[in-house]
Amino acid sequence: MSSRRDFMGMALGGFTALGGIGALMAMKKTWDPLPSVKAAGFTTIDLKDAQENVLVTEKWRGKPIFVLKQSKEMVEKAKKSDELKRLINIGDEYYMVAVGLCTHLGCIPGYDSSKQGFLCACHGGQYDGTAMVTKAPPPRGLDIPPFKIDGTKLVLGEEGPEYKKMLADGTTMKV
Amino acid sequence: MAHFEKAKSLNEWLDQRIGINTLKKVMQSEYWIPKNINFLWAMGMVLAATFGILLVSGIFLLMYYNPSTDLAFDSVNYTIMTEVGYGWLWRHIHGVGASLVFLIIYIHMFTGIYYGSYKKGRELIWISGMLLFVLFSAEAFSGYMLPWGQMSYWAGMVITNLFSGGSLHADGLVEWIRGDYVPAQAFLSRFFMLHVLLMPLAIIGAIVFHFGTLRLPHVNNQDGKEIDFEESARLWKEGTTESRRKSEVIPFSPVFLSKDVFVMGVYFILFFYLVFYHFEFAMDPVNFDPANGLKTPTHIYPEWYFLWSYEILRPFPTDPGLVAFAIAQVIFFTLPFLDMSPNVAPANKRGAFHIWFWLMLIDMLVLTFMGKLPPEGIWSTIGLVAAITFFVLWISLPIITKLEKKL
Missing domain, CATH: 1.20.810.10 (Cytochrome Bc1 Complex; Chain C)
Structure with missing residues (x-):
């Protein structure tokens, strides 16, 4: 008699658990970003008109993208500190392109062109002209978005060979 | 069907049906x-x-x-x-x-402590x-x-x-x-x-x-x-x-x-x-x-009531900061178990715990004020010291309460 009750209890419990897990999965999926949100993930920017040491802010996936054309002096500085690898080289010019969100907690750092560096007002983090971190708390330089070079244009969201190389040697991480 | 007498008042009518008199007594x-x-x-x-x-x-x-x-x-x-x-x-x-x-939640909490x-x-x-x-x-x-x-x-x-x-x-x-x-x-x-x-x-x-x-x-x-x-x-x-x-x-x-x-x-x-x-x-x-x-x-900066825990996050590098922040969010849950003293008494009768209480209160006020100020110069330093003090106080709690004399 008791074994029959046990069986019914376990059967009921088992099917309830199964339904519960199914419901949880549905709830998880409901909270996922919508396909339309994920699909709108590509932006093309033109670097032709960028001016040296003037910060331009573009937008990609709702996030600000910093574009900073490097002056000769800035390129020299980057060579010395071994940060040339962070820059995108097109012809003779070097560009810093990065997601403009502090790698600490995602505030937007401000650019000071006289100091050629970024300061994040939230928690005092600092970055140099190649967006490499120079003062904590940020754990690393600004992340570089996936890009593909197309003449003087960059397609953000697509992974070109130059970007894959940056990923491979640890210059940036996946955003 | 249960047996019901005709009720003589609304109160009795309710009492027959939902035991309102018992409810009133208990609550x-x-x-x-x-x-x-x-x-x-x-x-x-x-x-x-x-x-x-x-x-x-x-x-x-x-x-x-x-x-x-x-x-x-x-x-x-x-x-x-x-x-x-x-x-x-x-x-x-x-x-x-x-x-x-x-404000009242904090007063309520510190009264309890x-x-x-x-x-x-x-x-x-x-x-x-x-x-x-x-x-x-x-x-x-x-x-x-x-x-x-x-x-x-x-x-x-x-x-x-x-x-x-x-x-x-x-x-x-x-x-x-x-x-x-x-x-x-x-x-x-x-x-x-x-x-x-x-x-x-x-x-x-x-x-x-x-x-x-x-x-x-x-x-x-x-x-x-x-x-x-x-x-x-x-x-x-x-x-x-x-x-x-x-x-x-x-x-x-x-x-x-x-x-x-x-x-x-x-x-x-x-x-x-x-x-x-x-x-x-x-x-x-x-x-x-x-x-x-x-x-x-x-x-x-957050609203004033979150400033103390925000200031525990801020002075540290990202990872230790997050760990410190996470601990600060839950550490108060453990109070009944970290306080090893059997005494249930107001803090002023509990020796070292009395000092601990006021230090904790002052430390949280300092953290609150520092959380509002920009993270620069001396304010950064005071914030860091206050954040470390917060953890030192929690680590010392089981020790000082263990040593506390039984009242």
Whole structure:
């Protein structure tokens, strides 16, 4: 008699658990970003008109993208500190392109062109002209978005060979 | 079918059907509160009343608020504030109430810590109270998103980024929480749902649980004295002036409640003074700029009640900062178990614990002030020292309470 009750209890419990897990999965999926949100993930920017040491802010996936054309002096500085690898080289010019969100907690750092560096007002983090971190708390330089070079244009969201190389040697991480 | 006599009064009619007299006894007339208490014992009912006011003002705000990223800002700052009759009143009550509810929560918590009201059978009162603190924090944060101003947006950005876990880079989790790469429509809608439905439901449930945990161990008293509730209840129920004088307890309702109502009266004078004359303290001016994902405000800081834990996050590098922050959020839950002393007594009778209590209170005030100041120069240093002190105090708690003399 008791074994029959046990069986019914376990059967009921088992099917309830199964339904519960199914419901949880549905709830998880409901909270996922919508396909339309994920699909709108590509932006093309033109670097032709960028001016040296003037910060331009573009937008990609709702996030600000910093574009900073490097002056000769800035390129020299980057060579010395071994940060040339962070820059995108097109012809003779070097560009810093990065997601403009502090790698600490995602505030937007401000650019000071006289100091050629970024300061994040939230928690005092600092970055140099190649967006490499120079003062904590940020754990690393600004992340570089996936890009593909197309003449003087960059397609953000697509992974070109130059970007894959940056990923491979640890210059940036996946955003 | 059960047997029912014809009732002679409405009360009897209800008593036959839902046992209303038993309910009244259990919840009111025979729920005993010690006489030896002071105004700090009224904070629980002050909190309940404030929650009630938040609920009512929230219902009226909900009638005109529009949870869309295009319309939210105007529905609050234009429609509710200028068009809706007395819309400003509900908004200012809601804003001031949200701020004051935390002030009273902190007073309520530190009262409990001072008098040792979390020990020997009262552990669940403390734990359910801390659960309420966490739920109120989530309720406050989700509500802060709704006006969709600059502080809403950037607080949403920064706080959801905490869930990436620093070097763990759980960006997928952050995007899952937001429903987008950045806080956008999906984010606003779901936080609206959390604020007006899920969190309030959870809070109401937790309040019922919190009251339930009180019923058997009863509230503490000013001396931490163990009271013979049965004997004192018998003396009270005997009903003579002499026996009631000898009894150490009073019934919750109407006697204790009438004391509570007096304290509430004083509290609501302050409350409505702030609502009518100084509501701006609960309204950050930066949040009167509409949300802009391409511009961070110069200083991002939370409302005053989160500043202490924010300042524990700030002075450290990302990973240790996150760990410190996470510990700070839950460490108060462990108080009944880290306090190893068997004494249930006010802090001033407990030697080293007395010093610990005041150091903790002062340290949290220092953290609060430093959290508001920009993270530069001397302020950074003071913040770091205060954050380290916070952990040193918690580590020292089991040691000093273990060494405490038994009273």
